[in-house]
Amino acid sequence: MMSKAVILLSGGLDSATTLAITAERGYDCYALSLDYRQRHVAELSAARRVARAFQVLEHKVIPIDLSTIGGSALTDSSIAVPEQPSEGIPVTYVPARNTVFLSLALAWAEVLGADDIFLGVNAVDYSGYPDCRPEYIEAFQAMANLATRRGVEGQTLRIHAPLISLSKAEIIREGVRLGVDYSLTVSCYQANESGAACGLCDSCRLRASGFREAGVPDPTRYQSSASP
Amino acid sequence: MMSKAVILLSGGLDSATTLAITAERGYDCYALSLDYRQRHVAELSAARRVARAFQVLEHKVIPIDLSTIGGSALTDSSIAVPEQPSEGIPVTYVPARNTVFLSLALAWAEVLGADDIFLGVNAVDYSGYPDCRPEYIEAFQAMANLATRRGVEGQTLRIHAPLISLSKAEIIREGVRLGVDYSLTVSCYQANESGAACGLCDSCRLRASGFREAGVPDPTRYQSSASP
Numbered sequence: 001m002m003s004k005a006v007i008l009l010s011g012g013l014d015s016a017t018t019l020a021i022t023a024e025r026g027y028d029c030y031a032l033s034l035d036y037r038q039r040h041v042a043e044l045s046a047a048r049r050v051a052r053a054f055q056v057l058e059h060k061v062i063p064i065d066l067s068t069i070g071g072s073a074l075t076d077s078s079i080a081v082p083e084q085p086s087e088g089i090p091v092t093y094v095p096a097r098n099t100v101f102l103s104l105a106l107a108w109a110e111v112l113g114a115d116d117i118f119l120g121v122n123a124v125d126y127s128g129y130p131d132c133r134p135e136y137i138e139a140f141q142a143m144a145n146l147a148t149r150r151g152v153e154g155q156t157l158r159i160h161a162p163l164i165s166l167s168k169a170e171i172i173r174e175g176v177r178l179g180v181d182y183s184l185t186v187s188c189y190q191a192n193e194s195g196a197a198c199g200l201c202d203s204c205r206l207r208a209s210g211f212r213e214a215g216v217p218d219p220t221r222y223q224s225s226a227s228p
Numbered sequence: 229m230m231s232k233a234v235i236l237l238s239g240g241l242d243s244a245t246t247l248a249i250t251a252e253r254g255y256d257c258y259a260l261s262l263d264y265r266q267r268h269v270a271e272l273s274a275a276r277r278v279a280r281a282f283q284v285l286e287h288k289v290i291p292i293d294l295s296t297i298g299g300s301a302l303t304d305s306s307i308a309v310p311e312q313p314s315e316g317i318p319v320t321y322v323p324a325r326n327t328v329f330l331s332l333a334l335a336w337a338e339v340l341g342a343d344d345i346f347l348g349v350n351a352v353d354y355s356g357y358p359d360c361r362p363e364y365i366e367a368f369q370a371m372a373n374l375a376t377r378r379g380v381e382g383q384t385l386r387i388h389a390p391l392i393s394l395s396k397a398e399i400i401r402e403g404v405r406l407g408v409d410y411s412l413t414v415s416c417y418q419a420n421e422s423g424a425a426c427g428l429c430d431s432c433r434l435r436a437s438g439f440r441e442a443g444v445p446d447p448t449r450y451q452s453s454a455s456p
Binding site: 068069093095096100107110131133135136140149 | 264290291292296299321325326335336339359361363368370371372375376387
């Protein structure tokens with residue numbers, strides 16, 4: 001029997017590549033997406049397309065309304081998404097988002113009997129979010145092993161972040177090698193309903209320069225005349 | 229200005245006592261309850277009554293449907309709540325529940341600018357859940373301080389579990405001293421809609437023997453002729 005893994009799948013470039021890596025490593029893949037009332041709901045349609053392309057065993061979408069908590073440009077429509085680079089942790093940071101998402105992945109992993117959780121965080125070409133750093137991932141794993149029945153019973157849960165030390169260009173090259181169709185993915189923080197990207201936000205900029213640097217044609221659809 | 233604290237408020241005996249302790253320590257209290265499609269929805273009405281009695285500054289109820297994950301008698305109606313004590317971690321354990329709840333408390337704390345989170349876990353008269361142990365709470369705190377903007381900026385977040393080493397009788401005596409009206413609370417895993425308790429589940433047994441041991445009259449309403 002193959003081992004099961006839960007993959008956090010946002011529908012962006014990084015999580016699609018992470019799913020491809022998980023599948024290549026031979027896991028039975030269970031994809032988890034969160035409908036957190038994000039500004040960029042086109043992400044969820046992208047997640048469904050990517051999950052289908054990789055024929056995951058199950059794709060679960062859990063609604064969790066983070067807009068009631070607010071505090072981020074991605075969950076509070078009164079805060080604008082910046083269209084210029086900024087210093088420090090940007091307003092697109094969603095408080096404790098990866099902790100909430102990993103907690104739900106942990107719950108599902110326990111019910112499935114999975115000891116492996118994959119997520120596509122990256123600490124090189126990233127927006128400077130605290131919950132994308134290696135020390136955070138290690139601390140979550142330590143906590144997770146104390147939190148669950150499987151942990152108590154001696155199973156070790158591992159949190160895998162296979163992209164964490166790759167540049168965006170390296171991620172794209174790895175994804176191309178594994179057959180990821182990046183035209184299915186949406187990275188833009190303010191994509192329109194059809195998934196077309198603004199070309200201006202931090203996520204669009206990182207994505208576009210990744211494709212350029214990797215020497216891979218950029219399949220991103222941009223809104224009208226927008227281009228990064 | 230007083231410090232803000234987020235309190236996880238289930239509506240049971242322990243969380244009501246924890247709220248009383250937090251208020252006594254002089255914090256501005258923000259109560260958080262989760263509507264996780266628990267079997268015992270009467271808990272949420274109890275949480276609202278308790279929040280009102282303590283005049284918290286805000287009581288937020290976030291819906292998060294853990295029944296889509298299942299794996300527990302509290303979230304899956306096809307698994308019966310045991311009415312006899314059992315060995316090991318019981319089927320009422322909800323996978324990663326405290327991790328999911330604390331993650332949401334962490335998110336709200338960050339938006340509020342609160343550095344203190346209180347929860348009523350107890351590792352003495354408890355059901356043997358892994359996420360009620362002191363080592364789990366410490367590991368969550370360590371992770372939380374790496375997860376957030378406030379952590380990066382040098383603020384220290386503390387997770388308080390003031391009941392963790394108290395017996396149920398000690399918790400009740402402390403609550404009585406602080407003026408908690410336990411008739412407002414519901415602990416039963418299968419309370420009916422009006423909040424009347426079954427008298428048979430693990431939670432009812434622990435509660436009833438706590439009142440007996442504390443020498444405090446038990447204000448719990450039981451279903452018809454049920455009594456522990």
